[in-house]
Amino acid sequence: MHANEFPPAGFDPLQKAEMAAKATCRGDHRKYYRFRPAKFYGGIATADCLGCCLRCKFCWSWPKVVSPGRFGRFYAPGQVSAKLTHIALAQGFHHIRISGNEPTIGRVHLIKVLELLPQNLLFILETNGILLGHDPSYAEDLARFANLYVRVSLKGCNEAEFYALSGAASDGFQLQVQALENLVRAGVKTHPAVMISFSTPDTIAGLRKRLRAIDPGFEDIEVEELVLYGDVEERLAKANLSVNYSHPPVYPV
Numbered sequence: 677m678h679a680n681e682f683p684p685a686g687f688d689p690l691q692k693a694e695m696a697a698k699a700t701c702r703g704d705h706r707k708y709y710r711f712r713p714a715k716f717y718g719g720i721a722t723a724d725c726l727g728c729c730l731r732c733k734f735c736w737s738w739p740k741v742v743s744p745g746r747f748g749r750f751y752a753p754g755q756v757s758a759k760l761t762h763i764a765l766a767q768g769f770h771h772i773r774i775s776g777n778e779p780t781i782g783r784v785h786l787i788k789v790l791e792l793l794p795q796n797l798l799f800i801l802e803t804n805g806i807l808l809g810h811d812p813s814y815a816e817d818l819a820r821f822a823n824l825y826v827r828v829s830l831k832g833c834n835e836a837e838f839y840a841l842s843g844a845a846s847d848g849f850q851l852q853v854q855a856l857e858n859l860v861r862a863g864v865k866t867h868p869a870v871m872i873s874f875s876t877p878d879t880i881a882g883l884r885k886r887l888r889a890i891d892p893g894f895e896d897i898e899v900e901e902l903v904l905y906g907d908v909e910e911r912l913a914k915a916n917l918s919v920n921y922s923h924p925p926v927y928p929v
C-alpha cells in the first residue's frame with residue numbers, strides 16, 4: 677500500500693503533546709536521557725530530550741517516544757545550558773541543539789534554556805512544528821533569539837502521507853506547514869526538511885508549490901534521509917509502507 681492510499685483517521689497531536697508534557701515536564705524542568713557531542717552540522721553539542729506528539733514509523737528514538745517515563749531524569753534549564761556549553765567548548769563546536777524527541781514540548785523550559793545559552797553558539801531547533809503551527813505566539817517568543825535557527829521536519833509531502841507516517845490525524849500536516857509560515861512572519865530564520873522516502877514525484881512537486889507560496893526559498897527542500905535504525909524496517913513493514921527507491925533508505929554505520 678502507498679502512503680497516499682490511507683483513509684483519514686489518527687490521533688490528535690495536540691492532545692498527545694499535552695500527554696507528553698505531563699510525562700516529561702515538571703515546572704521549568706524537562707526530562708532528558710543523554711548529553712553528547714554529535715557529528716551533524718560539522719559538530720554539534722546535543723541534549724537528547726524525552727516526549728513527542730507524533731509517532732513516526734521511521735523514528736530512530738521509538739522506545740523513548742512511546743515510553744518516556746521509563747528513561748532519563750529531570751533537568752533544570754541552567755543544567756541543560758551548562759552541559760551543552762561545556763560540550764561545545766570542549767569539542768570546539770559552534771552549534772548546539774536539543775534532539776532525541778520533540779524540543780518544543782515544555783515551552784517554558786526551552787525558552788529558559790535559550791535565554792541562558794551563550795550568544796556565540798548557534799542553537800538549531802529541530803522540530804516537527806506542530807506546536808509552533810498551532811500557536812503563533814510561540815514563534816514570536818522565539819524571534820527574540822538572534823542565535824536561533826529552526827529546522828521544521830515535515831512528515832511527508834501532504835496530509836495523507838503525514839497520517840500514514842506519523843499516525844496523527846491528517847490535518848496535523850497543515851500545522852507543520854503553518855509553523856513555517858508563523859516562523860517567517862515572526863522573523864525567525866527557518867527552513868523545511870522533508871521525509872520524502874514514501875512520496876511520489878507528484879506529491880513532492882505539490883509540496884514544493886505549497887511551500888513556495890510561503891517563501892520562494894522553501895522550494896529548495898532539505899531531503900531527510902530514512903535511516904533503518906533498530907526495528908524501523910519491521911515497523912514500516914507492519915504499517916505496510918512502501919519506500920520510493922529514488923530516495924532509498926540507508927543502514928546506520
Ligand code: SF4
Pocket residue numbers: 728729730731732734735736737738741776777778804
Ligand atoms: S517527530 Fe521526531 S521524535 Fe517525534 S516520533 Fe517523529 S521522528 Fe520521532
